[in-house]
Amino acid sequence: MMQSGKIAITGVGETPFLRKGEEHVMAMMTRASLAAIADAGLKPTDIDGYIINKYAGHPSEEIAHAIGAGQKRFSAVTDSAGGTATSGDALRLAQLAIEAGLCKHVLVPYAIRSTKPGGVYAFHAREPQKAGLEMPAGFFGQPTYFASMANRYAHEYGMTEEEQAALPMTYRAWAAITPSAQRRDPMDLAAYRASPMISTPLRVADCCLTTDGGGAYVVSSVEYARDLAHPVVAVQGLGLGYNNYPHGVLFSQKPCTFEFPGRESAAMAYAMAGISPADLDLAQVYDGFTISALVQTEMLGLCDVGEAPRFYAAGHAMPGGKMPINTSGGHMSGGYVPGINLLIEAVRQLRGGEGARQVPEAKLCAIAGLGGNNHSTTILARM
Amino acid sequence: MGIPNYPVHLEDPSFQGFYDGLDAGELRVTVDAETGEFHWYPPEVVPGRPDARLEWRAVSPLGHAYTFTTVMRSLLPGDHKDEVPYTVILFEPDDAPGVRIAGVLVDDDGVTPACGMRLKFRPVEVGDHKIAGFAPA
Numbered sequence: 001m002m003q004s005g006k007i008a009i010t011g012v013g014e015t016p017f018l019r020k021g022e023e024h025v026m027a028m029m030t031r032a033s034l035a036a037i038a039d040a041g042l043k044p045t046d047i048d049g050y051i052i053n054k055y056a057g058h059p060s061e062e063i064a065h066a067i068g069a070g071q072k073r074f075s076a077v078t079d080s081a082g083g084t085a086t087s088g089d090a091l092r093l094a095q096l097a098i099e100a101g102l103c104k105h106v107l108v109p110y111a112i113r114s115t116k117p118g119g120v121y122a123f124h125a126r127e128p129q130k131a132g133l134e135m136p137a138g139f140f141g142q143p144t145y146f147a148s149m150a151n152r153y154a155h156e157y158g159m160t161e162e163e164q165a166a167l168p169m170t171y172r173a174w175a176a177i178t179p180s181a182q183r184r185d186p187m188d189l190a191a192y193r194a195s196p197m198i199s200t201p202l203r204v205a206d207c208c209l210t211t212d213g214g215g216a217y218v219v220s221s222v223e224y225a226r227d228l229a230h231p232v233v234a235v236q237g238l239g240l241g242y243n244n245y246p247h248g249v250l251f252s253q254k255p256c257t258f259e260f261p262g263r264e265s266a267a268m269a270y271a272m273a274g275i276s277p278a279d280l281d282l283a284q285v286y287d288g289f290t291i292s293a294l295v296q297t298e299m300l301g302l303c304d305v306g307e308a309p310r311f312y313a314a315g316h317a318m319p320g321g322k323m324p325i326n327t328s329g330g331h332m333s334g335g336y337v338p339g340i341n342l343l344i345e346a347v348r349q350l351r352g353g354e355g356a357r358q359v360p361e362a363k364l365c366a367i368a369g370l371g372g373n374n375h376s377t378t379i380l381a382r383m
Numbered sequence: 384m385g386i387p388n389y390p391v392h393l394e395d396p397s398f399q400g401f402y403d404g405l406d407a408g409e410l411r412v413t414v415d416a417e418t419g420e421f422h423w424y425p426p427e428v429v430p431g432r433p434d435a436r437l438e439w440r441a442v443s444p445l446g447h448a449y450t451f452t453t454v455m456r457s458l459l460p461g462d463h464k465d466e467v468p469y470t471v472i473l474f475e476p477d478d479a480p481g482v483r484i485a486g487v488l489v490d491d492d493g494v495t496p497a498c499g500m501r502l503k504f505r506p507v508e509v510g511d512h513k514i515a516g517f518a519p520a
Contacts, residue, residue, distance in 0.1 A: 121458055129424040132398035137485040137514050138387030139471045141458030148473060152450040155498035200453040249424055252473055252483050257450065 004272050005383065007095045008225035008234045010105075011040025011218035012344040017182045017335030020115045021212030026058055028111035028214030030066040036216040037067065041228050042105055045070035047218070049103030051090040052077050053110050055123075063109055074103040080240075080376075083286035083339030083369025086110050086215075088240055088265070088376020094219040095235065104220060110340045111214030129248030142288065143207055145251035147199035149258035150291035154201070156306070159294075161201070163309035165192040167290045168205045168332055170317045175329025177319065177356040182209050183333045206290040208331035215340035217347070222383070233350045236364070237275070237379035239268025245373045258291060262299030262368060262375040269366070269377035270301075277301035280379075281362045282349060283323065284342035286370040287330040296368040297325065300377065324359050339369045343378070350382040385466040386487060389459045391512045397425045400439035405506045405513040409441040412482055423482045442476040444504035445520060449473045449483050451496045470496050472517050474504070486515030494519050 013035025015021075015028045023031070037044055044067040050060035052075065060075040074097045078085040086108065094106040121141050124130055134140060139148075153159065169192060175181035185191075187205065195205035225232040241261025245254055270276060283300060287293035294308035302323050303311035311317070317325035328334040328345040335341055346365040348354055362382070369376040393399055404411030413425040416438040422429055429435035453470045457463035470488035475481070488496055489507060500519065507516035 121460075125460060128395050128397070131392055132395055133401060133424055134485045135459060136387070136389050136391045136509075136512065137471060137487060138389065138454055138457065138459065138466070138469055139473075139485040140389075143456075144452055144454055144458060144471065147452035148450045148471070151452060152498055155450070197455045199455065202452075246426075252485060253423065253481075255481060257473075 001272055002092065002095055002238060004236050004274065005234045005381070006222060007091070007098055007219050008222045008232050009217050009347050009380070010220040010225050010228060011036040011038070011042065012347050013039055014215040014337070014341060014344055015111070015213050017180065017211050017213040017337065017341070019182065019210060021113070023212070025056065025111045025113050025214070026062065026066060028212070029056065029058065029063060029109040029216065032111065032214040032216040033063065033067050033107055033109045036218050037107070040105070040218040040220065042218065044068045047105050047107045048072060049074040049094065049097050049106035051093050051106060051108045053085040053090070054079055055081060055085070056110055063107070074106070080374045081371035082288070083342065084240065084371030084374040084376040086339035087343040087367045087369035088238065088378055091219065091235055091378055092238055092240065098219065098221055104224070106219040107216060108219065109214065109216040110337060112337055113212050114210040114336065115212055127248045134252065139252070143198040143202050146289040146291050147202040148251070150201050153258050153291055153295065159309040162189065163313045164201060164206070164290055165189055166309070166312035167293055168192060170312055171287065171326045171330040172333045173318055174327050174357060175333035178328045178334060181329040181334045182211060183329065202289060208288050208336040209333070211336040213335055213337045215337045215344050217340070217344060231351050232383040233347050234381050234383050235378065236381035237269035237273025237377070239265040239272065239377045241265035241375045243373050247372060250372050258295050260295065260299070260370055260375050262296050262370070262377065265375045265377040266300050269379050273379040273381070275364065275379065280323065280364050280366050282327060282359045283325050283366045283368070284327070284346050285325055285330070285368045286339060286342065287326060287332045288370065292370055293330070296370060300366055300368055319357065327357050327359060343367050346380050350380055384491065385469045386507060386509055387457065387459065387463065387466050387469055388509045389463070402512065404439065404441065405515065408506060410444060410476060410484060410504050410515065411439040411441050412479060412484070413437040414440045421479055421482050442482065443478040446474050446476040446502055448496065448498055448500045448502055448517070449475050450498050451488065453496065472502065474502060474515070474517050484515055486517050489516040490518035
């Protein structure tokens with residue numbers, strides 16, 4: 001097991017999250033990276049390590065050149081997808097590199113241009129099994145996949161429309177008090193019901209946003225972090241789970257289609273951190289869709305299996321609730337920069353000073369990252 | 384209700400047997416020719432047995448819906464606005480538990496789709512090709 005409390009997230013930065021932006025991915029990654037480096041009290045020439053998500057489409061030398069960095073001593077590419085890559089796998093690789101003495105300050109940048117031609121669906125259209133066997137039958141696109149999971153979940157555990165609506169309404173309530181959130185307009189049950197249906201039972205309000213935006217963070221040793229103006233936010237626990245189902249069969253052929261390896265990643269993270277779910281002050285959960293956030297809330301141990309709809313409906317994750325979740329609106333109301341904006345929000349909450357949305361006395365935050373056939377749980381601690 | 388009309392691309396011959404089956408009025412899936420074990424969708428390599436050969440086998444036309452969704456906004460590439468709504472089913476044949484075949488719900492007037500509902504296979508002609516349809520049984 002990796003050691004707890006050895007690395008810290010020393011700098012975070014992001015671009016504005018826009019429904020349709022003008023900048024390309026490289027420009028957004030550069031802008032977010034420079035903000036994160038400055039936030040860490042560093043200069044670009046201090047960055048000597050890079051963890052790149054292969055889906056970002058730009059290698060580390062392009063990033064290094066764009067930010068005006070110095071000598072590169074370490075770089076790695078994560079082959080995980082989604083939140084697992086940015087909020088889990090990247091931290092594991094960064095800790096390995098820093099502890100091995102390969103580098104001192106690792107930059108993790110990511111940006112997405114959801115409005116590019118083909119959008120976020122093109123990834124799935126390239127899968128031969130989906131193109132050959134699913135698309136002709138009309139089974140295509142993330143909302144359709146996750147809607148089919150939601151119906152199965154409701155069949156097994158029960159979920160009323162009001163309970164389902166409680167999750168997006170909760171995240172919107174957080175976004176309403178987050179100045180940088182992409183959707184801050186209030187959402188009550190009537191507004192939820194007015195949201196267009198995409199694939200039953202998922203409405204537009206049950207889906208993550210379409211976002212053009214970027215985020216970045218810097219990982220350094222805890223020793224370095226102690227000299228900074230910010231409180232130290234250390235990686236206390238980290239777990240990754242994999243189920244090895246290729247993407248071509250992931251949404252149709254798994255024994256339980258809404259099962260992700262989140263229980264495995266959470267168990268590893270809690271063991272490494274030496275804590276239990278009851279010790280957490282807040283959580284950030286990868287909310288591509290209502291159903292995926294519901295099951296991850298259960299996998300983190302924040303409520304019993306099959307009870308997440310009732311957990312949200314009871315208001316437990318709302319501002320002032322016993323377990324605040326997705327405190328900047330998550331991907332469904334804050335912005336969809338897969339995984340990384342959730343991690344950045346966790347760091348900001350643990351530093352404190354986030355105004356109306358600040359969770360009082362926040363010291364421990366879990367971040368759940370979903371990548372489909374993989375899952376990460378990261379526990380950050382204010383030291 | 385509508386029917387999705389998206390072309391079948393068979394540049395990859397791995398899936399030809401499925402559509403040959405639809406033309407013959409059968410649901411066919413792939414099995415390991417030696418062990419008879421189902422491997423669906425046809426993988427490039429049978430796990431742990433790279434020398435294994437797959438063959439197509441007809442399965443029962445009777446089964447149930449593992450799950451479903453009614454698509455109100457098609458996300459298929461191109462313009463498919465006129466084809467919605469349709470209900471897509473992941474169908475499990477009675478004699479191939481765990482094998483799931485994507486198809487559309489047909490003959491469903493007055494029927495509320497549900498997980499576990501009994502269904503019977505019926506091929507559906509769409510343009511120049513067929514897709515799997517499933518009618519309440």
